[in-house]
Amino acid sequence: MEGMGQKRRPLVVMASSSTTAAQSASRGGANPLAELTDRFRSLEVGVREWMAKQPTHIEAAVTTAFGAVQGGALGGLMGTFAPEGGAGLPVPQPPPGLDPKAMATFKQAQALAGGPLVQARNFAVMTGANAGISCVMRRVRGVEDVQGSMAAAFGSGALFSIVSGMGTPNPVVNAITTGMAFAVFQGGFFIVGQKFSKTKTHNEDMNYSRGRNMLNQLGLQNYEKNFKKGLLTDETLPLLNESALRDVNIPPGPRLVILEHIKREPGLTKSN
Structure with missing residues (x-):
C-alpha cells in the first residue's frame, strides 16, 4: 500500500501544477503578446533616445537603413501576391520601334508590375x-513641417523613378515630374493630417488654458509639459500643493513661485 501511495504522489503533484498553470492563464496572467509588445516599445524608445544623441549622419544612416528594410519587406510581399505571378514570370520586353511616349508608359507599367525582388528593390x-x-531635414531645420515632408517625398519619388527604370526616353525629366507628384501628394496628406492633429490638440489644450496662462505670466512656460504629463488640468489648480508639483519634476524655486501666485490670484482657485 505504501508503494502504491508513493507511486501515485508525483502524478497528483503534476496534475495540480498543471491545473494551477491553467488557472493562472485563465485568470489573465502574463500575456506573451503583451510582454513582447512592451519589450518592442521599450527597445524602440531606447533606439530613439540613442539616435537623438548621435550626429546627424549616424541618425540619417540608421533611419535610412530601417526605412529601406521596411520598404523592401512591403515591396517583396506585394510582388509575391501580385496577380502577375511574381518573380517566376519573365518581365516582358517592349516591342521594337515603339513610340517614345508609349515607351515611357510601358516602362512605368513594367516597373510597377515586377516580381518580388523588383518590388522589394523599388520600395x-x-x-x-x-x-x-x-x-536630415528635421535635424537641420529643427522642425518637422510640410516643407521637409515634401522635400523627402520629392527625393524618394525621383530615386524611385530612376531605380525602377521609368521614363526611358528622358529619365531626368521623368524623375523630376515623379518627384514633384510625390511631393504634392505627401504635402497634401501632411496638411490634412496636421489639421486633424491641431483640432485634437486644441481640444486637449482647452483643459490647460488657465494653467498655461499662469505659467506664461510667471515666465515658467517651459514647465507646461510637466503639467500635461502629470494631468494637472485647470480643475486641479485649486488643489495644487508642493507635493503635486514635486511629483511632476518641477524644481523648488518654480514650485514656490507657482504656489504663491495661486494664493494671490483668487480666480485660479475657482474651478470651472
Missing part, C-alpha cells in the same frame, strides 16, 4: 530615401 529605395531625407 526599399523609395522608403529608405524618404526616411533619410526626412531625418
